[in-house]
Amino acid sequence: MSEHLAELRTPCALVDWGVLEKNCARMSGRARSLGVVLRPHVKTHKCVEIARIQTRGHSSALTVSTMAEARAFAAAGFNDLTYAVPVPFHAIPEAADLLARGTRLSLLLDSEVALRELEAAGSARNLRLPVFLKVDCGYHRAGVDPGREESLELARALAASPHLEFRGILTHSGQAYRCASAEEALSVAEHERDVMAAFAGKLRSAGVPVPEVSVGSTPACCAARDWSGATEIRPGNYAFFDAFQAAIGSCALEDALAFTVLATVIGHYPERKALLLDAGALALSKDPGATHVDAPCGFGVLCDVPGRPIRGLRLGSLSQEHGQVVVSDPTLFARMPLGSKVRIIPNHSCLAAACFGSYVVLKDGRADGKWDTMGGR
Amino acid sequence: MSEHLAELRTPCALVDWGVLEKNCARMSGRARSLGVVLRPHVKTHKCVEIARIQTRGHSSALTVSTMAEARAFAAAGFNDLTYAVPVPFHAIPEAADLLARGTRLSLLLDSEVALRELEAAGSARNLRLPVFLKVDCGYHRAGVDPGREESLELARALAASPHLEFRGILTHSGQAYRCASAEEALSVAEHERDVMAAFAGKLRSAGVPVPEVSVGSTPACCAARDWSGATEIRPGNYAFFDAFQAAIGSCALEDALAFTVLATVIGHYPERKALLLDAGALALSKDPGATHVDAPCGFGVLCDVPGRPIRGLRLGSLSQEHGQVVVSDPTLFARMPLGSKVRIIPNHSCLAAACFGSYVVLKDGRADGKWDTMGGR
Known part of the structure; x- marks a missing residue:
């Protein structure tokens, strides 16, 4: 059963199936054309379904970062x-x-x-x-x-x-x-x-x-x-990419829509040019991003639900469950009413993904299924 | 059954029962003496056993930061x-x-x-x-x-x-x-x-x-x-405290031993004055700590297993599952052999605690029991 994103509880982790497939196919092609085995690092997503996409047409070789990942991927046949x-x-x-x-x-x-x-x-x-x-x-x-x-x-x-x-x-x-x-x-x-x-x-x-x-x-x-x-x-990171990888030129920003955090607008404070989201450090991590290049986005790139960056917004600071957004253009309050949703491309998808126990799978713009991840050590 | 800390798999989260009790008793006394109700914020630990200690002698009023916490604490009778x-x-x-x-x-x-x-x-x-x-x-x-x-x-x-x-x-x-x-x-x-x-x-x-x-x-x-x-x-944070609270004067550093991350030394690189721990951003979070005061510790204060700070060490950077330690005193390599354990007081205990699904309870210096936390949203 597919759902509109507007119906989801937030914060939640979205994996855009189409973008994920494209990112994986590109790296798969690079490995093949350069004559090397592809052994993807699964620490980025910790998810069996995604590892299956990454290894399609390859051996089932994987790289892991914890014994919990080793255990779970072994149990899944890798x-x-x-x-x-x-x-x-x-x-x-x-x-x-x-x-x-x-x-x-x-x-x-x-x-x-x-x-x-x-x-x-x-x-x-x-x-x-x-x-x-x-x-x-x-x-x-x-x-x-x-x-x-x-x-x-x-x-x-x-x-x-x-x-x-x-x-x-x-x-x-x-x-x-x-x-x-x-x-x-x-x-x-x-x-x-x-x-x-x-x-x-x-x-x-x-x-x-x-x-x-x-x-x-x-x-x-x-x-x-x-x-x-x-x-x-x-x-490893290429399956999702993120704002960091886009900033240093590993990918285009739209490739990083493979993994986003869906959040809800929970506060409007036009008098101090701020709005508040229900995604904080436990949804995005406190990774500061590519500060050596330029991170005009703060803690992640804010996009609308279809995935278009909303210019003029900056995730200024994060507390545990709050994300504070600096709003330089006052017309944006009307575009983002209380209760509306935004998607955030995190600075570091590996750390943000680890905040969630599952991904909502996005197909053709609708939520369609759920993939679990393995936590633990 | 109690275990020596040296036997535990790492990284793991330790809660020192004695220090926790002291921290909770102190805040409980402050609330009582100042004539206010104590409604502890449980987002720091997300753990029913700890909430019971915090509310001992008080009403069972609590503060939560997610609906998952609300659900779980309601189910536990709060x-x-x-x-x-x-x-x-x-x-x-x-x-x-x-x-x-x-x-x-x-x-x-x-x-x-x-x-x-x-x-x-x-x-x-x-x-x-x-x-x-x-x-x-x-x-x-x-x-x-x-x-x-x-x-x-x-x-x-x-x-x-x-x-x-x-x-x-x-x-x-x-x-x-x-x-x-x-x-x-x-x-x-x-x-x-x-x-x-x-x-x-x-x-x-x-x-x-x-x-x-x-x-x-x-x-x-x-x-x-x-x-x-x-x-x-x-x-909320007072149950555990952390390196940040110690730096700004809310507590003594030893009060922050209530919550520590146990890690193992996994690399020695004396030629570049570095050693490596198996605790990274998914064990400590990337919270930079009290940078407005002075955070000579980097991403957390390194202590030996009994809880004494090891001077001259700095957690210089974290990747997902690696913690890089700058070793200014070369004699420390012998004191911290490969395979040995250290305890880390994190910069921000709320975010570090959320990296784990349970706490190992420390009583009289030995691991004695386990308390689960609630994750999710």
Whole structure:
């Protein structure tokens, strides 16, 4: 049964099926044309239905960010997962359980201490735990420095371990989020590729086989023209995009209509040029957005229900369940009466999506179905 | 069965029962000694067990921020609730249902349009919906200006309506969060009290009875010495406190140990003076904290497992599931080995708590039980 958006209770999370399909098809085509496996990161949406769209025509390989995601996607039949965080040791027993039951959950390590922990677990369970060596390609969040001799030695030890399966090397070009344009993101992608190809070459020359070279971030994957040397990409945000990605040139703003937060106007204060929405920090997150470029929207881009940006409005501040909007054009009060609805493209769709337990699916402008997400850890 | 914290999977939310009890007892005593009803705001924790502690020795009056909270607390036997957001019209039918089933859920309005909506709903259901007039005492988020003639007329219309029960006037001194000290928060509390007492006086002189004068925010309620003219206070954050409240002088830092996020060290990068935790934006929120004072902690105060702050550490940035810590003192790596645990006092406990579906209850330093929260809308 389809519903008009005006009938929905708010705040709620909308996924526009048509835009989602387009975003997914575009990245799917990019992966195919550049000859790399697409292993989408599902942390953006945490939703089985969306992962099915993303992997259509591909293997069912996915990237996850929590063990709750690993558990839920494994239960839904996705049996080739990469847990893309340096593995917290308490997660190792559950990862081993998943492997024993047939889900190849690859783990990340970037230290000798972690290597010993994983070896001990593999040995105790008589399993070969699949492991990637996490490499720092310039983001400086996690990963070994590919220029250091110790990094080569760690890869060698990993590949030589009878209790581990060395899957290869993996990096995340998160520094692409600091770019201001697609051109800059292209340089990041090229640097990422070159760093990883060179490190893979160095390992292979040293007699260490490197089955996979896994790269990517959404801005880098949107900009890249050549992934030579890489075997797979792991973008995630591209399914939804958001105001941040539009600001740095990864997508057009209308691509980011894939995920919006529907809100209701609950206050009019023309004397202080403000109106109030029922979407606050627990619907949008407090992500400040692309402040290094220019975020004239504040905490998200306000759109009307059909999805057209409403110019002259700025989400000035958020409290837990209130969103305060600065109204520079007084005629907008009449256009947005109390009780009317707006759609908000959040600054960061991954964090906003995690505020909701399900998505209302939008087809041809009407609410048509609901997709659940998995919360928890 | 009690567990050592070192055995818990992370990130998880810890509630220290002893500190929580102390925080609640202190506010309970303040309300009693100042002669006002305590109607705690439960949006901070969304947890029935904690609301029971907060209301011990008081009426069971609570403040809520979502209909999901209203529903869940009503089901748990709390039958006097105030929904402290200008009511989104789509929530009115459910509020009427709750009232018809015996929960006095008071709603907020600050416009004639909302008055007409509520009257129509009350009339259609043959109910008298309990309603507060929301007043702006200087926060400028919501509420009528008490200095305008229209505000008095709105109160008069509200009090005269046969379909509404005029509960009184209500305000929230959110501007107290902009203070830099308890002294400044005291001035905000005094201003709030004076504005509300004057407006109540004006209404009464005009023949409008004002049963309740409801005020408060945690900083104002921690600082206030005299609530003359007010009948009830609605602080919420005080149950947990947080790094923000400690920075602006509402509490000592150790009071904020009531709520902490337990995290695991998952990366050591001494060459770039950094370590990595498995607590990111979905465990702490991206609330920047008390930036107007000084937030040397970044996204939260790092403590060891017993709860002592670890000096020289700063949570420099958060991504979805990673927390990057700047390590100025290299000896700290040995003190915090890979796999070890830390506790984080978040900048904003309300937003961090909402990242979790339950709390691990800490008694005498050990995990002892679990309290669930209600999510959803």
